[in-house]
Every structure is written in C-alpha cells, then in structure tokens.
Amino acid sequence: MIIGSIRLKNFRNHSDTDLEFGERANVILGNNGEGKTNLLEAISYICLTKSFYASSDSVIVKIGEDKFEIDAIVISDLGSNYRIHISYDLTNSEKNYSLNGKKLETFSSIIGKFPIVFLSPEKAGITFGGPAERRKFLDLVISQSDLVYFSELSEYRKVLRHRNKILSEIKNSRSDYYTILEPWNVQLINYGSKLMIKRAAFIDEFKNYILSTYKNLSDVNECPEIQYTASFSFDGEAVYEKITEKFRNELIKKFDDEIRFGTTLVGPHRDEVSLKINKMDLRKYASQGQHKTFLVALKLAEYFYLKERCQESPILLLDDVFSELDDSRVQHMLRIIETLNQTFITSTNFEIFDKVLEFGKSNRKYIVSSGNVKES
Ligand SMILES: Nc1ncnc2c1ncn2[C@@H]1O[C@H](COP(=O)(O)OP(=O)(O)OP(=O)(O)O)[C@@H](O)[C@H]1O
Ligand SMILES: [Mg+2]
Numbered sequence: 001m002i003i004g005s006i007r008l009k010n011f012r013n014h015s016d017t018d019l020e021f022g023e024r025a026n027v028i029l030g031n032n033g034e035g036k037t038n039l040l041e042a043i044s045y046i047c048l049t050k051s052f053y054a055s056s057d058s059v060i061v062k063i064g065e066d067k068f069e070i071d072a073i074v075i076s077d078l079g080s081n082y083r084i085h086i087s088y089d090l091t092n093s094e095k096n097y098s099l100n101g102k103k104l105e106t107f108s109s110i111i112g113k114f115p116i117v118f119l120s121p122e123k124a125g126i127t128f129g130g131p132a133e134r135r136k137f138l139d140l141v142i143s144q145s146d147l148v149y150f151s152e153l154s155e156y157r158k159v160l161r162h163r164n165k166i167l168s169e170i171k172n173s174r175s176d177y178y179t180i181l182e183p184w185n186v187q188l189i190n191y192g193s194k195l196m197i198k199r200a201a202f203i204d205e206f207k208n209y210i211l212s213t214y215k216n217l218s219d220v221n222e223c224p225e226i227q228y229t230a231s232f233s234f235d236g237e238a239v240y241e242k243i244t245e246k247f248r249n250e251l252i253k254k255f256d257d258e259i260r261f262g263t264t265l266v267g268p269h270r271d272e273v274s275l276k277i278n279k280m281d282l283r284k285y286a287s288q289g290q291h292k293t294f295l296v297a298l299k300l301a302e303y304f305y306l307k308e309r310c311q312e313s314p315i316l317l318l319d320d321v322f323s324e325l326d327d328s329r330v331q332h333m334l335r336i337i338e339t340l341n342q343t344f345i346t347s348t349n350f351e352i353f354d355k356v357l358e359f360g361k362s363n364r365k366y367i368v369s370s371g372n373v374k375e376s
Helices: 036-048 121-128 131-145 147-173 178-217 240-261 288-309 327-339
Strands: 002-011 014-020 025-029 067-075 081-089 094-099 116-119 224-229 272-277 315-319 343-347 364-369 372-375
Touching: 002 036, 014 036, 014 372, 025 036, 036 067, 036 081, 036 116, 036 315, 036 343, 116 288, 121 131, 121 288, 131 147, 131 178, 131 272, 131 288, 147 178, 147 240, 178 224, 178 240, 178 288, 178 327, 224 288, 272 288, 288 315, 288 327
Parallel strands: 025 343, 025 364, 116 315, 315 343
Antiparallel strands: 002 014, 002 067, 067 081, 081 094, 224 272, 364 372
C-alpha cells in the first residue's frame, strides 16, 4: 500500500496541510519544532486509528481550535483506492473514522489492514528500557500480522484486569475469594497460553530476519540475538496442553505471593525478550551506536516480516533516526530504504540524503516550516 495523499486540518501545528506523496522515499526536512513528527503522527493515525505517542486525542487538536480532521487516500498494492476521513471533536470528545464513506463501528477492525512500521527516538526504550517496552513491540508486530492474536491479547488484558482486582480485594479483606478467582484462572491460562505459543513461534522466525537486516546495516562482524523468555519455563515445548498445565502449576505455586502482592505474577504480561550482541546483553554492554543499529535492524526486520505476512506491503516511518549512526551505517540504511516501498523519513540534516537518493517522481522531498509543508 501507499499513502497517495493527505490533508490535515488543525492537526497539531498543521492548520491546513495538503500533500501528495511519492511511491518510495518521502524525505521531510525542517528545523526542530517545525512539524515533521506531527506529520508522521497523522500518517500513523490513519493506520492505527490513534496516535503513536499522545495518550489523548485532545492534545492533538490545534491549540485554540475545536476539531482536527485527516483526509487521506490510501492505494492498495492491487491499485484500489481507500478514502479515509478521521475527525475528533474536542467539544463532545467524539471521534469518527470512516472508510470509503462508511463509519467504522470498531476502530480495531483497521489493525493490520494498513500495516505500518514506525521508528522514532522514543522507541529507543525497546533496546534501552524494561521488558514492557519489548513486549509492546512484540505485540504490535504480531497483532498487525495476526488478527486472532490481537483479539486474544485484548481478552487476556481484560481477564488480567479483573483477576488483579479480585486479588487486591482478597489482599485487603483477607476473605476467601478462591471460588471467585477460579473462572478467571481458567481464562487467564487459556488466553495466556495461546499468546505464549504465538510469541515463541514469532521469535523463532523473527530472529532470522534480524540476522539479515543487522548484517546489511553494519560492516563489522556483530552478531545480534533475540530470545524469548516466558514468565515460566516450558522447556521449549510450545504445545497448548503442556503450557496450560505448567501455567496452572505455576499459579498454584505463586498463589500466596499473588495474594500478598495483590497482583497476577504469572503469565505473558511478565514475559521478557532479551536482546544480545556477540553474546552480550545489549542493555548492559552495548554502545549507543550498537543500540541504534539493533533498533533499526529490529524495525527493518519488522518491515520485512509484515511484508511477507500482511495482504499489503507496509509503510515505513523513520523519525529522526540518523543522529547516532556513523556515516557508513547511514549510507547502508539509505541504500536499504531505496529498495523498500513507500517510506517517510524526517530529518533536520538537509544534506545527507542527496548523496544517496535521487529526487523526482518516486522519491520526494518536503520542507516543513511552522506547520507549513512545501515540496522542494
Ligand atoms: N496541539 C497543538 N497545537 C498547536 N501546536 C502544537 C500542538 N501540539 C504540538 N504543537 C507544536 O508542534 C511543534 C512540534 O512539532 P513536531 O514535533 O512535529 O516538530 P519536529 O519538526 O518533529 O521537531 P524536532 O526536529 O525537534 O523533532 C511544536 O512547536 C509544538 O509547539
Ligand atoms: Mg520530531
């Protein structure tokens, strides 16, 4: 798929931005604070029906205005056009997303339809941060390629919330809630085991993608590794019956602790995905540049993974990603970008692209200044 055009009204600092995009690299240049990231935020909003970093839609509406709107044309790989209209009204908090004139009943029905891979400075948490950041990464990749996973994940989260509520009530009242807890145990084990099986299978495939993208980014011989460590060990045997049995045993073992802490201590919400470079834990030993290279490799791997599994080729959004990379890695990365479908790349560095990319009909360049965007 490609985003053919976009029009933003009162979206962040874009009062009225109307653009057509090229089929390949769309390079968006501008100084700090001019509105580059805001433009990517709008593009990702189309694909994910929400902002990638604002927690609330209300902060997206241009200050002093009541409503933001996004209109876009998305062109599928087979050439059909999707007309998208999104609006959010601050006065009544009403949000609408319509596809070809038809209002969506559930926003989540879009997930995976317009696959997107997004890399921004905030994503550094995937390699620098705690396990929750890596689980989030895992969940978004698998969800976009597997709608069943997405709905199992939503169910699991619901069950977990309920179960935690009951556990904290037991903790506070000290009464016997075991019979109330049991039905939630059954569901926790069911959905949790399904997620774990899919996560294990995903990492197993995904590691090969990372090996290949990392190699293409770096000239030096560095070996990246990704490993799935579930909240309890199941000896590599990712079979539903086996996992559910272990899950139950683990819940029994941890029951007293769960009551004491008032929260669920077993399950995929406590999984870890560890990242290593040359057998060393990335978080403890890697340099800034190695972190960044790993992150870019992960995101490119995500791109190729989704490209093979989704009905549409994904779009790639790279927000200000070149800063910590040395010249050779930047050049490698731009050469890889040249081989991809549509990409959106922001930067404050006006020069680095001209050495590698040729601008014209397929690759395009835009300059952003105070929320105004001009093709250059
Ligand atoms: N709701 C809003 N209404 C009006 N302006 C906003 C709103 N939200 C953010 N802004 C403005 O948008 C600008 C930031 O835009 P953006 O994050 O896209 O900048 P950028 O070009 O990516 O900069 P950098 O290179 O520093 O990342 C800031 O000037 C900020 O004040
Ligand atoms: Mg920015």
